[in-house]
Amino acid sequence: MSKHIKIRRGLDLRLEGEAEKITTVQDHIDTVCISPADFHLLTPKLLVQVGDEVKAGTPLFFVKEYPQVKVVSPVSGEVVEIIRGEKRRILGIKILADKTITYQKFPPFDYQNAPREELIARLCEMGLWPFFKQRPFDVVANPMLVPKAIVVSAFDTAPLAPDMDFVVHGCGPEFQAGLDILTRLTPGKVHLNVHETRTRSDIFLKARGVTINTFSGPHPASNPGVQIHHLDPINKGEVVWMLSVPDVLCIGRSILENQFVGTRVVALTGSEILKRRYVKTVIGATLKPLLAGNITHTDSTRIISGNVLTGKQVSLEGYLGYYHYQVTAIPEVQEPQFLGWIAPGFRKFSISRSYLSWLMPRKKYILDSGLQGEKRPFVVTGEYEKVFPMDIYPVQLIKAILANDLEQMEALGAYEVAPEDFALCEFVCTSKIPVQKIIRQGLDTLMKETA
């Protein structure tokens, strides 16, 4: 039974800088970097060293917690650097890409009939497992568990997010193959959630073997956590897996071709990008070739791998995050503003109507990276709830985390949430509280204590 769900609370942040629907293919990938930090809480065990030649699909490291899970190189080339931080923690594995990519071939595999365990083993072997994320805790899925459902959101409502219809265009068979694999992994449903008006592509609307649910309403309507909360909420002890459309596409394509194909269509967005386009590149690609000469002010621009709510700040020398399919560039805040807090604020955005910009509801904003105020104790109530469309009390949950009260966290629904679900709460917060960081800490604690 497919469902229609209207998300009522939330916020579509209207920013300047959407990507035009033109795809350019990056002719030469310079370097790529795979950062183990993208796989939260997992410990990498290196399988390569500096100087090694790798193919696309050669494992770079396996995961200590689940030794069968491997992260592979998306390109062929030479391992040129292993970046280490404090206590020799691995921050990144840098690979200088060959001009033409050669792939490590895997033997043919009948993914439609192989037993579930063999399918999972194959996904792990090919380096496709890290695409599976799980709730609770918002981490890479534990391959030993059986999820009660799998969620794929076929649209993205985040600020300036790419149009998934466009991303998936021309890749129908690969995407369907990805979905077919998912249906084999759960005894429950695979939910493919489409947007009531935005989703037009038949690749989504006529997908086979899955439950297609329709969503409408503002961000975070596209967050899989919000979607499953309304479709089939996660109870204690239950597990749900979630994947993004580009990740499903990558799984489908790789399984069909029997090689790890790490290509990825990335939207270059944000007010500071000159040519806002979609670019076909690879997972972990260096951003410099995409952005050099394509940014208004190099020294006063913030480059984000991902979107402005959940993305990671990177430098021009930085790399695309493992799960990201969007790069955003916004102005970095520059000058202090004289009596800024009393300004009429035609260019400032607020969900409260305390700046005159609320008179222009259709306006698109150029927002800078400013905190817009000072960190303060928690004062205002009711504002998080306006942008948090779950039957969970966000403030009470945050306070339970700050108090390190595990029982209360569990009782208030911590198993159902991820930091990204709280991104808008953090955005609207009058007291500038780092909400996502608090949620992440809470989930980490809970995970450690319940493991």
Add this chain to the structure above:
Amino acid sequence: MNFLRNFFEKKLGPHFHEGGKWHKYWPAYEAFYTFLFLPAEKSSEGVHVHDAMNLKRLMSMVIIALIPPFLFGMFNTGYQHFLALGQQADLWQCMAYGASKLLPLVLVSYAVGLSIEFAFCVAKGHPVSEGYLVTGLLIPLVLPADIPLWMVALAVAFAVIFAKEVFGGTGMNILNVALTARAFLFFAYPSYMSGNIWVSGVPAEVNARSGATLLAQAADSEFLGHFRAVNGVGYENTFLSAFLGLVPGSIGETSALACLIGGLFLVGTGVASWRIIVSVFAGAYLTGLLFNALGWNAYMRLPAHYHLVMGGLAFGAVYMATDPVSAAQTSIGKWIYGFLIGVMTILIRVVNPAYPEGVMLAILLLNVLAPVIDYFVVQGNVRRRLKRFKTAAHVQ
């Protein structure tokens, strides 16, 4: 403004930063600097862009919303003064007289309150929060104009220290700070806070004639006749004068109209909870109707809508009950919290002969109960989740 910025950042700043000779006083420097400049502080974790709302903006919105009752209170203080003396006075004379009474109160309230606030923040190394900017303006508005200044200073000191700082400062208090100051004076110096004291700057015998609030008059058993005798008009007309605020009372509370304007601004800008404001009035009105139906004495028969414009109900509903720190925090909780404030206010007014006004005590009582209300609301959510869990476990 570059001159000012240079002065602050280059000349003054270094002394207050880590290692500077006045580093201890960093919170005071930060308070002044951020008052002048919205700092160019970058988002460093989590979201990369932020809503332009911040605590300074929030507090300045409340201060703007306080302008109508502030100005009207100023005028009415003068108006009541000249009316009781039987003198003719124009608008500006009334304003001038009101200002001579109100401004010293505001000055004392800010001076004492902010000094204590700064001292605590320096001692604890916390940044100075903006909460007192509103509290400091609310306190004078809920006092009679003739209150001695030293009493105000004492009340402010008591409220800021014992209602706020001992709990950990802004955001941590249980009771509304401004109402705590008023309650302190109400119980410590009752002769200055109740009875026939409400007309400013007139001899006691004049005050005895006209210096009672409408509520005190209403509490009189022979309300209707008495009211006509005192005011020379039937109480049919008092609804309008009470709505406009041309009656004796605390400086800022008399005009329901001014509070309504401020309330619309607060709700419109999204700063105050409309749920609380609406439910306070609803609770008061329905309780008034209930008493009308019982009708055991004249006060109970006072038409319910009179309660909404008399006394401090409107001011309390708009500016006091909505204080987010001391109010209930959940949406359902806010409905219950506001409704009970309305009910308690009328209950205290009508049933308890000792206190002609009930709104202050009602709000303070519900401030104390707010966490309990929230607890039960949140427990409802917890039970829903637990039930879902048990059903799921049962199916398996």
